Amino acid sequence: MIPEQLRGDFELRWNRLQAALRENDMDACLLTDSVNIYYTTGKVYNGYFYLPAEGEPCFFVKRPTGYEGERVRYIRKPEEMADQLLAMGYAKPGRLMLEADELSYNDYLRLRAVFDPVAEGNASRMLRWARREKTPLEIELFRRSAKIHAEVYKEVPACFRKGMTDVEFQAEIELRMRRHGSIGLFRAYGSNMDIFMGSVLAGENAEAPSPFDFALGGAGVDASCPIGANGTVLRDGMAILVDMAGNYTPYITDMSRVFAVGKLPDEAYRAHEVALRVQEAVVAMARPGAACADLYAEALRVVNEAGLGTNFMGTKWQAKFVGHGIGLQINELPVLTPRSKETLLPNMVFALEPKFVLPGVGAVGVENSFLVTSDGVEKLTVFPEEIIQLK
Amino acid sequence: MIPEQLRGDFELRWNRLQAALRENDMDACLLTDSVNIYYTTGKVYNGYFYLPAEGEPCFFVKRPTGYEGERVRYIRKPEEMADQLLAMGYAKPGRLMLEADELSYNDYLRLRAVFDPVAEGNASRMLRWARREKTPLEIELFRRSAKIHAEVYKEVPACFRKGMTDVEFQAEIELRMRRHGSIGLFRAYGSNMDIFMGSVLAGENAEAPSPFDFALGGAGVDASCPIGANGTVLRDGMAILVDMAGNYTPYITDMSRVFAVGKLPDEAYRAHEVALRVQEAVVAMARPGAACADLYAEALRVVNEAGLGTNFMGTKWQAKFVGHGIGLQINELPVLTPRSKETLLPNMVFALEPKFVLPGVGAVGVENSFLVTSDGVEKLTVFPEEIIQLK
Numbered sequence: 001m002i003p004e005q006l007r008g009d010f011e012l013r014w015n016r017l018q019a020a021l022r023e024n025d026m027d028a029c030l031l032t033d034s035v036n037i038y039y040t041t042g043k044v045y046n047g048y049f050y051l052p053a054e055g056e057p058c059f060f061v062k063r064p065t066g067y068e069g070e071r072v073r074y075i076r077k078p079e080e081m082a083d084q085l086l087a088m089g090y091a092k093p094g095r096l097m098l099e100a101d102e103l104s105y106n107d108y109l110r111l112r113a114v115f116d117p118v119a120e121g122n123a124s125r126m127l128r129w130a131r132r133e134k135t136p137l138e139i140e141l142f143r144r145s146a147k148i149h150a151e152v153y154k155e156v157p158a159c160f161r162k163g164m165t166d167v168e169f170q171a172e173i174e175l176r177m178r179r180h181g182s183i184g185l186f187r188a189y190g191s192n193m194d195i196f197m198g199s200v201l202a203g204e205n206a207e208a209p210s211p212f213d214f215a216l217g218g219a220g221v222d223a224s225c226p227i228g229a230n231g232t233v234l235r236d237g238m239a240i241l242v243d244m245a246g247n248y249t250p251y252i253t254d255m256s257r258v259f260a261v262g263k264l265p266d267e268a269y270r271a272h273e274v275a276l277r278v279q280e281a282v283v284a285m286a287r288p289g290a291a292c293a294d295l296y297a298e299a300l301r302v303v304n305e306a307g308l309g310t311n312f313m314g315t316k317w318q319a320k321f322v323g324h325g326i327g328l329q330i331n332e333l334p335v336l337t338p339r340s341k342e343t344l345l346p347n348m349v350f351a352l353e354p355k356f357v358l359p360g361v362g363a364v365g366v367e368n369s370f371l372v373t374s375d376g377v378e379k380l381t382v383f384p385e386e387i388i389q390l391k
Numbered sequence: 392m393i394p395e396q397l398r399g400d401f402e403l404r405w406n407r408l409q410a411a412l413r414e415n416d417m418d419a420c421l422l423t424d425s426v427n428i429y430y431t432t433g434k435v436y437n438g439y440f441y442l443p444a445e446g447e448p449c450f451f452v453k454r455p456t457g458y459e460g461e462r463v464r465y466i467r468k469p470e471e472m473a474d475q476l477l478a479m480g481y482a483k484p485g486r487l488m489l490e491a492d493e494l495s496y497n498d499y500l501r502l503r504a505v506f507d508p509v510a511e512g513n514a515s516r517m518l519r520w521a522r523r524e525k526t527p528l529e530i531e532l533f534r535r536s537a538k539i540h541a542e543v544y545k546e547v548p549a550c551f552r553k554g555m556t557d558v559e560f561q562a563e564i565e566l567r568m569r570r571h572g573s574i575g576l577f578r579a580y581g582s583n584m585d586i587f588m589g590s591v592l593a594g595e596n597a598e599a600p601s602p603f604d605f606a607l608g609g610a611g612v613d614a615s616c617p618i619g620a621n622g623t624v625l626r627d628g629m630a631i632l633v634d635m636a637g638n639y640t641p642y643i644t645d646m647s648r649v650f651a652v653g654k655l656p657d658e659a660y661r662a663h664e665v666a667l668r669v670q671e672a673v674v675a676m677a678r679p680g681a682a683c684a685d686l687y688a689e690a691l692r693v694v695n696e697a698g699l700g701t702n703f704m705g706t707k708w709q710a711k712f713v714g715h716g717i718g719l720q721i722n723e724l725p726v727l728t729p730r731s732k733e734t735l736l737p738n739m740v741f742a743l744e745p746k747f748v749l750p751g752v753g754a755v756g757v758e759n760s761f762l763v764t765s766d767g768v769e770k771l772t773v774f775p776e777e778i779i780q781l782k
Contacts, residue, residue, distance in 0.1 A: 034583040034615075043614045046583070046602035064600040064608070064617075064708065098496075104582065105491045105499035106513070122497070171569035178562035183613050184587030191495065192425040192437070196575030209455040211437035217455070222574050223434050224425075224641035224719070226455075250615035317455065328615070 001059050001069035002042060009137040013040060014057055016130045021053040021097065028052045029097035029123040030081075030111060035187060035328045036099065036127050038250060048081065052090060060084070078114050097123035128189070132325055132333045133347045134251075139371060141249040142326075142349055146369060146380035148180050149246035149253045153383050156242055156259065160390040166229035166240065167221055170200040173244055186245045186252070189329045198244030199228035202261075206241065206363040209317030213331065215353055216241070216314055216363055236262030239362030239387070241355065245330070246369070246381070254326050254351035255381040256367035259388045268364050271356040272387055274306040275365035278354035279385075282322070282336075286352075286370065286377045292340035296322055299336070299354055311356040323352040326369060348372040349380070392450050392460035393433060400528040404431060405448055407521045412444040412488065419443045420488035420514040421472075421502060426578060426719045427490065427518050429641060439472065443481060451475070469505050488514035519580070523716055523724045524738045525642075530762060532640040533740055537760060537771035539571050540637035540644045544774050547633055547650065551781040557620035557631065558612055561591040564635055577636045577643070580720045589635030590619035593652075597632065597754040600708030604722065606744055607632070607705055607754055627653030630753030630778070632746065636721070637760070637772070645717050645742035646772040647758035650779045659755050662747040663778055665697040666756035669745035670776075673713070673727075677743075677761065677768045683731035687713055690727070690745055702747040714743040717760060739763040740771070 002010050017040070021029060031037060031049040040049045040057070047061040058071045060081050065074075073084050086092065096117035098108055101124035112120065134142065152173070159172035174197050178184065186195055193212050201218045210217030210227055219230040234240060238261045246253030258272060278299045285298055299322040303312045313319040323336035326349055334342035334350065344350075349372070355365030366385050370377040393401050408431070412420060422428060422440040431440045431448070438452040449462045451472050456465075464475045477483065487508035489499055492515035503511065525533065543564070550563035565588050569575065577588055584603050592609045601608030601618055610621040625631060629652045637644030649663060669690045676689055690713040694703045704710040714727035717740055725733035725741065735741075740763070746756030757776050761768040 032582075034585060038615050044583070044602065044617050063602045100496045101498075102582075103496050104515075105489075105494050105496050106515075107492075107582070108496035124495075124497075168570065171566055174569065175562055175566045178565065179559065181612070183616050185585055185616050187585075191423075191493075191498070192435070194425060194576055194578075211435065211454045221572070222641060224429050225574050225576050226435050250613060316457075 001067060001072050006042060006137060009135045010040070010042065012135045013130065014051060017051055017126065018053055020126050020130060021051070024097070024121055024126070025095065026053060026097050026121045027091070027095045028093035029126065031099060031123060031127070033099050033102040036102070039127065039131060039328060047075065048078065050081070050085065052093070058085065058088065058090070078111055082114050093117060095119040095121070097121035097126060099124045099127070101125065128333055131327055133345050134327065134349050138251055138327070139347065139349070141251040142253060142369070142371065142380055145246045145248040145251055145253040148248040149255050149381055150383040152176050152180050153242070153255065153257055156257070157388065157390055160234070160259070164234055166200050166202040166205065166232045166234060169234060169240070170229050173200070173242065177244060181248050182245070183247045183250070186247055187329045189331050193331070194225060195227050196225065200240060200242055200244070201228065201363050202232045202234055202240040203238040203362050204360060205230045205232050206357045207315050207359060209314065215319045215321070216355060216357065217317065234261050237264060237361065239264055239268050239358070239364050241363040241365070243367060250328055252326055252328070252330050253369040253381055254330060254353070254367055255369060255383065256353060256355070256365065257383065257385070257388060258364045259390050261390050264387065265361055268358055268361050269387065271308055271311065271358060272364040274303065274308055275354040275356060276385060278302045278322070279352055279366055279368070282352055283370070283377055286344060286372070287375055288344055288346050288372060290344045292334045292336045292342045292344065293338055296336045296338050296340070303354070308356055311358060313355055315357045315359060322354055323350050325350045344372045346372055346374055392458060392463055397433060397528065400526050401431070401433065403526045404521065405442060408442055408517065409444055411517050411521060412442070415488070415512055415517070416486065417444060417488050417512045418482070418486045419484035420517065422490060422514060422518070424490050424493040427493070430518065430522060430719060438466065439469065441472070441476065443484070449476065449479065469502055473505050484508060486510040486512070488512035488517060490515045490518070492516065519724050522718055524736050525718065525740050529642055529718070530738065530740070532642040533644060533760070533762065533771055536637045536639040536642055536644040539639040540646050540772055541774040543567050543571050544633070544646065544648055548779065548781055551625070551650070555625055557591050557593045557596065557623045557625060560625060560631070561620050564591070564633065568635060572639050573636070574638050574641070577638055578720045580722050584722070585616060586618050587616065591631060591633055591635070592619065592754050593623045593625055593631040594629040594753050595751060596621045596623050597748045598706050598750060600705065606710045606712070607746060607748065608708065625652050628655060628752065630655055630659050630749070630755050632754040632756070634758060641719055643717055643719070643721050644760040644772055645721060645744070645758055646760060646774065647744060647746070647756065648774065648776070648779060649755045650781050652781050655778065656752060659749055659752050660778065662699055662702065662749060663755040665694065665699055666745040666747060667776060669693045669713070670743055670757055670759070673743055674761070674768055677735060677763070678766055679735055679737050679763060681735045683725045683727045683733045683735065684729055687727045687729050687731070694745070699747055702749060704746055706748045706750060713745055714741050716741045735763050737763055737765055
C-alpha cells in the first residue's frame with residue numbers, strides 16, 4: 001500500500017498517532033475522512049484506515065480496485081471490518097477513536113455500532129494535533145509548493161489590464177496557477193468553509209466581512225459563496241491583496257502580496273510598512289517554545305504602537321488571529337491567537353499574515369509561510385514584499 | 392431577510408418543508424449546512440435557520456453583521472437559541488429534525504443538547520427530498536446556467552492546441568468559464584466528494600475508476616484528488632469527454648460533450664450514436680409518473696441491444712446509474728438507477744448521461760440537463776451533440 005521508499009515517513013506518522021492513542025488510553029483509531037486517509041496512507045481512497053495502539057495498521061478499501069498489500073482488505077460495507085480484523089488476529093477495540101468532528105452524525109453512529117466500543121475518543125482532534133508537526137516528506141512538499149507559489153506570483157503583474165475587474169484578474173491568475181500544476185482543490189477544515197482557489201480583494205470589497213473564519217472577507221461573486229472578489233472594477237488608488245492558494249502539492253502554502261493600481265494614498269504605504277514590522281517582530285520571537293499567544297500579543301503591540309488597531313485584520317469584522325498552521329488544509333494548528341495555549345514546536349509550518357484594511361483603498365500587508373526550525377523559523381515563500389505597482 | 396420580490400418563492404420552499412414536518416409528526420427543523428441555509432434563505436450565513444411546522448421561520452445569525460428583519464436574531468452560541476425562541480413566543484420543539492447526514496457528530500450532539508427534544512428526525516433527508524422539485528426562481532436560475540454553459544462549450548475548440556495535455560486544455564476551459572461568470576465552487580453532496588470545476592477525460596485515463604460516486608473517474612493530477620484529467624498528452628485518435636460544471640448560478644447544470652483529436656476509431660462513432668439513442672429512448676419515456684428504475688432499464692435495454700454493456704458507464708468500474716438530480720449540488724435526487732423507488736415529478740431537474748468508455752480511445756456519449764414539465768421533459772442544455780472535431 002505504501003511505496004517502500006516512503007514507508008519510513010508514514011511510520012513516523014503512525015508512531016506519533018500510536019503514542020497519542022496510548023497516552024489517551026485508547027486501543028485504536030478508525031479514519032475515513034479524505035484528508036486523514038491521505039495523511040496516513042498517501043492516497044485518497046473510499047474506505048477506512050485502522051490503526052491499533054500497538055502493531056501494524058490495516059487498510060479497508062471499498063474503492064477503487066487494484067490495491068495490494070499484506071493488510072489491505074476489500075470490503076463492501078463497514079460492518080465487514082469487525083470480522084476481518086478478528087480474522088487478521090487483531091483484538092476487538094474496546095476503546096476506539098472515531099472522527100467526531102468530521103464524520104456526519106449518522107456515519108458516526110454506524111461506525112460505532114460496528115465495533116460497539118466501551119469508550120470513545122475524538123480521532124479528529126488527535127489527527128489535528130498529530131498533523132501539526134510535519135514530517136520530512138511533508139516539509140519537502142511544502143518547499144515544492146512554496147517555490148511554485150513564488151513563480152506564479154511573478155506572473156501576477158502580467159495578469160493585469162486596465163479596466164478589468166477583480167474577478168477577471170483572479171481568473172488570469174488561476175490560469176497561471178493551473179499551468180504551474182495547481183491541483184485546484186483548496187481544502188479547509190470545518191463545515192461550510194468553502195473557498196475557491198483563494199482570494200483577491202480590491203478597494204471597498206476588502207471591508208466586507210466573511211461569515212466564516214477566514215482572515216479577511218470580501219462579498220464574493222454570488223450570495224451562495226460569500227468570500228473574495230466581487231466584480232469590483234480595478235481603478236487608480238486601489239490596493240489589491242492577492243491571497244491565492246499554494247496548492248501545487250497536497251501541502252498548501254499561504255502567501256499574500258499587495259499590488260497597486262496607480263498611486264495609493266500615503267496611509268496605505270505606511271500601513272504596509274507596519275505590517276512588515278509586525279512580521280519582523282513576530283519572526284524575531286518565533287522559535288520552538290514560543291507561546292502562540294505571545295506571538296499574537298507581540299503583533300498587536302506593534303500594531304497599536306502604530307495606531308492601526310481599528311484597521312488590523314479587518315474593520316467591520318476583525319479576525320482575532322494573525323497566523324495559523326497550514327498543511328493538507330489551509331487552517332491547521334497552531335493558531336496565533338490571544339487565547340492559544342499552544343507553543344511552537346520544531347517542524348510546525350504556519351502562515352503569518354499581518355494585514356490592514358483601509359476603507360476605500362483596500363487591504364495591505366503581507367503573508368508568508370514559515371517552517372519552525374530548531375532555533376527559529378525559515379521563510380518558505382520567498383518573494384519581494386513591498387507593494388508591487390501594476391501597469 | 393428575504394427581499395420582498397423573492398418572498399413568494401421562499402414561502403413555497405418553507406411551505407413544502409412545513410408540510411413534510413407535519414407529515415413526519417415533527418415540530419420543527421433546524422438547519423445550518425451552507426446549502427440548506429442558501430436553499431431556505433437565499434444567502435450563505437454562519438448560523439441557523441429554524442422552521443416550525445406551523446408559523447414563521449427564524450433566522451439565527453452568528454456572522455456576518457448587518458442583516459435586518461423581524462425574526463432575525465444575532466447569537467454568539469447555538470445555546471442562546473432556546474431562550475430566544477421562547478422570547479419570540481415559540482413553543483419549545485419537542486420533536487426536532489436536525490441535519491443528521493451533514494452535521495458532524497459533535498455538532499449534532501451540541502445542537503441536540505440545546506433543545507433536548509423527546510424525538511429526533513433527519514433534516515438532511517427531508518431537505519434532499521424537498522429540494523427535488525424546483526421552484527420558479529430555481530428553474531429560472533437553471534435556465535441562466537444552461538445558457539452560459541452552452542456559450543462556454545462553443546469556446547472549447549478554441550482552447551485546444553496540438554501537443555497540449557488534458558490538464559492544460561481543462562485550464563483554458565476553466566478560464567473561459569470564469570470569464571463567463573462561473574462561481575468556481577462545485578458543490579457535491581456527501582463526505583469526500585471533492586471535485587474541482589468538472590472533469591476532462593482523454594484516452595486511457597477514462598478507464599481509471601473513481602473511489603467515489605462520480606459517473607466516470609480519471610486518475611486526477613495528484614493522489615490527493617483522484618478524479619479527472621491526469622496530464623495525458625492529447626493525441627490523434629483520442630476521444631476527450633468534457634464534463635465541466637455549469638456553475639454560473641448556484642444551480643449547477645450538467646452537460647458533457649465529446650471532442651476528437653484526429654480521427655477516432657469507427658467503434659467510437661458507433662458507440663456515440665448508441666449513447667444518443669439511449670438519450671432519445673429515455674427522453675421519450677420521461678414524464679411525471681415515470682419510474683426512475685424504468686428509465687434506467689430502458690437505457691440498459693438500448694445499450695445491451697447494441698452489445699455495449701461492458702463499456703457502459705465505465706469498464707473497470709461501472710457506475711450503476713445513468714442520470715441524477717441536479718441543483719445546488721451536482722448529485723441531488725432523483726437518481727436514475729435500477730433500485731430507485733422514485734418517480735419523476737413536475738419541476739424536477741436531472742442530468743441524463745449515457746456514456747461509454749472505450750479502452751485506449753476514451754469516453755464517448757452525451758450528457759444534458761432536463762426539466763420535467765407537465766407532460767414530458769425539456770432539454771435545458773441545448774448544444775450540438777455529435778462528436779466535435781478539434782483542429
